[in-house]
Amino acid sequence: MRPAGRAETDSLYFTYPAFDPPRGAARHTLSERTPVAIVGAGPVGMLAALTLARHGVRSVLLEARGTFNDGSRAICVARQSFHILQSLGAVAPFEAKALGWTTGRSFYRGQQILEFEMPDGPDERFRPMYNLEQQYIEQFLWEAIRNEPLVDIRWQSAVTGLVPAEDGVALDIADPEGSYTLPADWVLAADGARSAVRRALGLRLQGENYEGRYVIADVKMAHDYPTIRRALFDPACRPGGTVLIHRQPDDIWRIDYQLGEDEDAEEAIREDVVRASVASVLAEIGHDAPWELEWWSVYSANTLALDEYRHGRVVFIGDSAHIVPIFGVRGLNNGLADAHNIGWKLGRLLTDRAGPGLIDSYTPERRGATLDVFANASKSARFMTPPTRGWQVMRDAALGLALTEGWAGALANPRQMTPFTYADSPAVLADDPGFAAGPAPGAAMIDLSLGGDFLSDRLPPDFTLVCFDAALAEEVAAQPGAPAVVRLDDDPRIHARLATGAASAYLVRPDLHIGARWRHATAAGVAAAMHALTFREETR
Amino acid sequence: MTPDQTESVYEALARAIDRAAPEPPEQVLARLCLLLARALDDPAQVDKAIEAALRAPPGPDGGR
Numbered sequence A: 001m002r003p004a005g006r007a008e009t010d011s012l013y014f015t016y017p018a019f020d021p022p023r024g025a026a027r028h029t030l031s032e033r034t035p036v037a038i039v040g041a042g043p044v045g046m047l048a049a050l051t052l053a054r055h056g057v058r059s060v061l062l063e064a065r066g067t068f069n070d071g072s073r074a075i076c077v078a079r080q081s082f083h084i085l086q087s088l089g090a091v092a093p094f095e096a097k098a099l100g101w102t103t104g105r106s107f108y109r110g111q112q113i114l115e116f117e118m119p120d121g122p123d124e125r126f127r128p129m130y131n132l133e134q135q136y137i138e139q140f141l142w143e144a145i146r147n148e149p150l151v152d153i154r155w156q157s158a159v160t161g162l163v164p165a166e167d168g169v170a171l172d173i174a175d176p177e178g179s180y181t182l183p184a185d186w187v188l189a190a191d192g193a194r195s196a197v198r199r200a201l202g203l204r205l206q207g208e209n210y211e212g213r214y215v216i217a218d219v220k221m222a223h224d225y226p227t228i229r230r231a232l233f234d235p236a237c238r239p240g241g242t243v244l245i246h247r248q249p250d251d252i253w254r255i256d257y258q259l260g261e262d263e264d265a266e267e268a269i270r271e272d273v274v275r276a277s278v279a280s281v282l283a284e285i286g287h288d289a290p291w292e293l294e295w296w297s298v299y300s301a302n303t304l305a306l307d308e309y310r311h312g313r314v315v316f317i318g319d320s321a322h323i324v325p326i327f328g329v330r331g332l333n334n335g336l337a338d339a340h341n342i343g344w345k346l347g348r349l350l351t352d353r354a355g356p357g358l359i360d361s362y363t364p365e366r367r368g369a370t371l372d373v374f375a376n377a378s379k380s381a382r383f384m385t386p387p388t389r390g391w392q393v394m395r396d397a398a399l400g401l402a403l404t405e406g407w408a409g410a411l412a413n414p415r416q417m418t419p420f421t422y423a424d425s426p427a428v429l430a431d432d433p434g435f436a437a438g439p440a441p442g443a444a445m446i447d448l449s450l451g452g453d454f455l456s457d458r459l460p461p462d463f464t465l466v467c468f469d470a471a472l473a474e475e476v477a478a479q480p481g482a483p484a485v486v487r488l489d490d491d492p493r494i495h496a497r498l499a500t501g502a503a504s505a506y507l508v509r510p511d512l513h514i515g516a517r518w519r520h521a522t523a524a525g526v527a528a529a530m531h532a533l534t535f536r537e538e539t540r
Numbered sequence B: 001m002t003p004d005q006t007e008s009v010y011e012a013l014a015r016a017i018d019r020a021a022p023e024p025p026e027q028v029l030a031r032l033c034l035l036l037a038r039a040l041d042d043p044a045q046v047d048k049a050i051e052a053a054l055r056a057p058p059g060p061d062g063g064r
């Protein structure tokens, strides 16, 4: 919502573009069959289109609106999402605009009781977290696909129905100039929390709704505080409640505050009430200079997901598949990982570089990640908004002890990072028992400083063998269907981090998760792993 | 105790307080303290823990 007198996209700092629906000659080919149709050009749909294009697959991206989503919504972009953008060659504008951060501070009744650092170091190309308004996230993704010949973006084009068939789906589409049917081999449903595709297939999200409701308000102000996440527990401005404060680019600050049980949501989002609530938070943090209200919304903590993300030729990605609580900052990050995961898998399948079994690994991997988010988010939710007296008493006890006892502070750490490990995935091979340490198959590949650049800078958006031995590198590269090869120096510092020797190797998947690793790698072993991980034969 | 174990204890205590309801939390927590003190079998350690507990910022009712 915006202050009275300002339209939905009338922002203090962002100019919303206005996109036309397909016109003129473009209309002659609207009904031409497409290998992939993506419903929804939110951040998740656009990232899916970009990933498919990088794998040489054409897509039609259908978006009901004529511009980007209103309001800044999701603002925290995690390191792993930056790695995804990097591997797609799209990270530069994000890095230039976003505010990286590593530190969080917790306050209890006005007193700082805890400061935590998220894992970071000289081996990391990216900071653990970046703050960036969702409009920019969408704008930068759009800039990455707008001139991409393999992506056909159709604005003001709403999907109004769909008919699944054996070898594809027929989508009904309405735009201001008419309506038509688009046949597609595959459909990626990226149409958000109120997914029309989900409804058309008669599917429902399953899970829990939590009690905690938050108002999220963005204000523009010149406020002198570094990019550090501030959490205020039981502050004077909202007794018994919790407040989060984040800095965003362009002097925009995100104030999230919890509504009390007795507060009516309807009333809480009235402009005068929001203004008064924000003013009291700003008074508490000592901001006495002018500020302007930019946008606000109300958000509740849900853990809802589809039981199965794939239904025939329709695959759900992002908010259409799962709604996660705000605290984990996973809504967007989880969705981007979905899009990237199905993007490379479908990309390989549709360019004849993988068997259909690869697609079956999508639900277990990404639904597993969502369930992991749920588990962490439930813990965070209990800490941020204790649901009962017992959780309240213990939460306050932990906060009370955090100042003097480090272990109690750990209970208050929001643990927002660490990408999920695809431990039991069919698209990951069993670990080589020769390894005693280092990142295991299924985990995200770690980054390494290589003196000047980073390992992640050298990983292309496809399977990559990371090894040390020149002969192995040459032999692998000469094989048909070989992964890309990145050869590292035989350096003890690197061996210590990867638990490798000169003959070892890691096989990194296109999504930067580890598919396999060997203490003593052979070209034949790598070829067999590529065969298995791309499901070239159904019977392995 | 590992951080995970500390967290499990924290969660078990929260659930215990809820199970004891409507009895006020301080009753069940006071009994628990006595039981734990006996199990610890070290009065000096108990005194130290009491002092550490009192160093914390004021509790919900003694705050403002």
Ligand SMILES: Cc1cc2nc3c(=O)[nH]c(=O)nc-3n(C[C@H](O)[C@H](O)[C@H](O)COP(=O)(O)OP(=O)(O)OC[C@H]3O[C@@H](n4cnc5c(N)ncnc54)[C@H](O)[C@@H]3O)c2cc1C
Binding pocket: A039, A040, A041, A042, A043, A044, A045, A062, A063, A064, A065, A069, A073, A074, A075, A076, A134, A157, A158, A159, A160, A190, A191, A192, A193, A194, A195, A196, A197, A216, A297, A298, A299, A317, A318, A319, A320, A326, A329, A330, A331, A332, A333, A335
């Ligand atoms: C008010 C609000 C506040 C939020 N705050 C946070 C936050 O603080 N932190 C956080 O991590 N996450 C937050 N989120 C969640 C975050 O914005 C989402 O996780 C993220 O946008 C998901 O991206 P998506 O692309 O899956 O869906 P969306 O961004 O919702 O995009 C879906 C797109 O599909 C389009 N669409 C829908 N139906 C059709 C149709 N029938 N035909 C064609 N197009 C269609 C829509 O117009 C939309 O552009 C918030 C969400 C909301 C709504």
